Amino acid sequence: MAHTIANKEKLLLRVKKIKGQMGAIEKALEAEKECFKVLQQISAARGAIHSLMSEVLDGHIKEHLGNHIDPHEREREIENLAALLKTYLK
Numbered sequence: 657m658a659h660t661i662a663n664k665e666k667l668l669l670r671v672k673k674i675k676g677q678m679g680a681i682e683k684a685l686e687a688e689k690e691c692f693k694v695l696q697q698i699s700a701a702r703g704a705i706h707s708l709m710s711e712v713l714d715g716h717i718k719e720h721l722g723n724h725i726d727p728h729e730r731e732r733e734i735e736n737l738a739a740l741l742k743t744y745l746k
Contacts, residue, residue, distance in 0.1 A: 658719060663715065670707070670711070673704060674708065677697060684697055709744065720737075721737070
């Protein structure tokens with residue numbers, strides 16, 4: 657997990673922004689804001705989560721699936737990643 661450690665501050669900042677977006681969605685619902693405003697906030701939060709996933713996934717692929725990895729280990733990592741992506745994309 658060296659890639660997440662190296663980017664720890666950047667990733668944590670993204671998570672904090674996502675928390676803020678989720679809090680804004682909660683407040684909008686509590687305040688009975690109009691549907692379109694709530695949908696905009698949900699869309700923004702979803703985009704932020706996808707962006708976080710993309711960044712961590714990119715580092716994971718480079719770190720765990722590169723040519724420097726033993727072929728048997730790479731195959732196991734590919735299977736794990738494929739299973740993860742199936743659940744993420746549901």
